[in-house]
Amino acid sequence: MKYxxxxxxxxKDSKPQYTLKEVCEDLEIANKKLKAHELLxxxxxxxxYIVPFNEDTLLLTDEVA
Numbered sequence: 558m559k560y561x562x563x564x565x566x567x568x569k570d571s572k573p574q575y576t577l578k579e580v581c582e583d584l585e586i587a588n589k590k591l592k593a594h595e596l597l598x599x600x601x602x603x604x605x606y607i608v609p610f611n612e613d614t615l616l617l618t619d620e621v622a
Contacts, residue, residue, distance in 0.1 A: 558609050560587040562594060565604045578605070 560581045567573040578594060581587035587607045594605050
């Protein structure tokens with residue numbers, strides 16, 4: 558299974574913005590890269606998430622595509 562690292566950036570009460578940061582082949586690598594992103598972007602506005610996904614079932618809407 559692959560894992561994606563998502564960055565949620567939100568300043569105070571503004572609308573949050575989500576950015577795909579990385580695609581990782583396994584959870585161990587994803588955790589290491591997540592920690593690196595958190596160290597490099599150590600601000601209250603940045604939150605990082607690891608999300609598992611299966612490429613075979615990934616569906617994109619017109620907004621994303």
